[in-house]
Amino acid sequence: MVTASDSDRLVVTGASKSYGRPGSRREALAAVDFEMTRGQFVSIIGPSGCGKSTLLRLLAGLEHPDTGSVSLFGSTPAEASAAKRIAFMPQVPALLPWASVLANVKLPSRVNRRADARREAAERAVAGRPDARREAALPVAAAPGAPAAPRYSQPTPRAAADPVALLTELGLGDSLKALPHELSGGMQQRVAIARAFATQADLLLMDEPFSALDEFTRESTQDQLLALWQKVGSTVVFVTHSVPEAVVLSDAVVVMSPRPGHIASIVPIDVPRPRRSGLAESAALHEYEDLIREKLRLAGVELS
């Protein structure tokens, strides 16, 4: 059997998690098995309380599974987080209200500097000479629909992590000095996206980041997220309540079901990108949406 090496896979094996005191324990996750390859965009969908956020916290290393294990490209979540290779984006923008937009995006580079020093040393050791790193990290242009594997074997490009460039790309070039409360909700969420990408993480964990946005803002923010992801090539795990959002964004959709939380099925989305471009694509997307709604229904979820 040919499988990707451990360093290119995210693997969750038999992970379970319960909350509450002994006696009245509540199983939030029951023996979840789940695997994805580096560079994939995977969405997790399921009804409220099925353990999506819990699974994300296990991946982020914010909590530990009671049983089972989590391996992020060959490291434990704790190791990956110590090396600043995980970016976590909660449901609310979670910006620092006293810091400017730019300062908020620079936050990842200002804390845990030891990880940056170690990363640079490692990259120098690999590249042999200091400036070879930049060439090696240049993003390889991805043709639409091209097989995903080769372009992700590169480390996260450094250029994409420049806070000003990121904010400009997200349409916030005029608001660098603004305070978060001076921005709309959609703009704040885009600042949070910029902060996540500024981390130069291998793994982006996003917990319903767009659930508070109106439909138009939501679509344009999704497109900006996709554009950045395709340029940077990080791995994304994206929790959402919206079937269309999951389908349009993802390489695969994980359907979860509650009591106790487990994975009901995994649906690969085999539609070339960009996906909002033509009729054929949108028809294919609709088929996937129906398929996922069916899976959710089979998993016992009442859809409104």
Next chain:
Amino acid sequence: MSETQNGEWGVTRSRWSPAFWLPTVVAVVVAGVVWEWVAINNPYLLPRLGQVGLQLVTETPFYLENAAATLSEALIGLAIGLVSAFIVAVLVTESGLLRRAIMPLAIILNVTPVVAIAPALVVAFGFGPAPKLIVTALITFFPILMNLITGLNSASVPVLQVFETLHASRLEILGRLRLPGSLPYLFAALRVVFPLSLVGAVVAEFSAPGAGKGLGTVISVASANSRLAVVYAAIACLAAMGSLLLLVVIVVERRVLRWHESQLSRRA
């Protein structure tokens, strides 16, 4: 923020329009008239406002000198209270062990009426500045401590999760998240504690009468000699200083907390 602003009902209200300042002026005038009426009928209850004013004008250097003494005691004592409350708040929020050790003592200190300790401190430290600084520091310590503890613990879970995923150190979380987040709570305490520091200094001066300078000394000596105009002139100085201190806190707060809700929802 501009001078004029649309109020809730879309009516433009200006600081210069009578609707804005008239209520205050009327209230002050009424209070003044009542005061004068009482002072004329009961000369041993209140001095005439004119006498108080005359005191302040003719003896200005005397009052300035004593006000400066009280103010410096108050501010130095407050600085000691602030710094120690800050250190204790950080220690107590960072370590459960220290919290269990320190908090009971801090609470016992708080329920002890500090005013009652002042005479004992004079016995122990003499008539110099030490007892005044200690009383002021003690009286300002606890409000600052409690508010800072609440503020340091006020960081929201999602923001903490972002910091934790980045593997930020405790020092980084303290400096970049907990401390800035505690500023609104600190300023709420400072609004109370700046004027309160004057109370601490004056009470300590009462306990060591006749020694050194200070408005508290002025008041206790003048009271003993039934010189009401002097007593109330000193009290007027204290009131003015208290208002000034409060004003300083509010002005600094507006500049520092531009980002905070309390400043965003402010109306003219």
